[in-house]
Amino acid sequence: MTLYHTAQSIEASALGQTIRESTWLFPAIESTHLLALALLGGAILIMSLSILGWGLKTPISELYKSAHRYLNGAVIVLIATGILLGISEPVKLYGRQAFWVKMLSLGLALMLTYFVFNPLVRRGASGLGVRSAAVLTMAAWLIVAMAGRWIGFS
């Protein structure tokens, strides 16, 4: 079975149909997706701005203690609502370049966040390494958001 066929069978699934045929479900899930995006932005920015010297003077390992909860919460909600949105129209997504750009940049953003950015911030690292990680992580999430919005246009 090819990926395209998989997309077709997901599209035909009961859950996919329910979301697609409901008037309110898709917009409600989409809105939740956006709310979580805002939260993710706040959590990443409050740490990154401080790392770059443009924000709070509190040690970043201290900021991490609060921020990582919102970051994790936002990522979980984003992925859960994103999957639901995807299930409702997988065939359309399969053909959209913006969707694949988003998935690639999402993979990159998640790896940067959890394997590079978070470990450095948690131990209060300073210097070029963590600064670069902050810039790259913010850039990766911006591309994810941009490509995500672009799925609706292409």
Next chain:
Amino acid sequence: MLEGLVTKLADTPWSIALHESLYMYAITESTHVMSIMLFVGTIAMVDLRLLGISYSKVPVSQMLSKILPWTVAGFVLLVITGSMLFLAIPIRTYHSIWFRLKCLTILVAAINIAVFTFKVERDKAAWDLGAVPAKSKICAVISLGAWACVIVFGRLIAYNWFDCDSISSPIMAELTGCPLDPG
């Protein structure tokens, strides 16, 4: 009066250009969404501090002086891109119930900010690192709720459930400023 202004706006070359351009509209809307991360993201972090549930080691005064300038930058981006989005589709947006609710909620949030700035935070030196007073928590809850509603209403503008051509109740006709469909 507003109706006439909006109709004139729709006939300007600026409006037509934005509406018909493939990339400018998409770029503007994507920038609007990315600016939400900056604006609502940072204001939410400030609100969580003012609620007393997070960042408790950060002085309130520092949270306001170091983070709010970024919030303001985000707001400027949102107003610029938002105005462009309105300019691209003025008549439909003007009548949109969601757009009207969004403007109303922004007004509520703005009043809340004014109350916080001119009243609530005046004695913040007394609670910079101590227990957050109830008045601060109330402002924070109003802010979080209002901006969340603004995001949702903004997203819903795209849906045509209550466009002028599908209005059939007198109340909705009144609220949207649409002519009542005789059918």
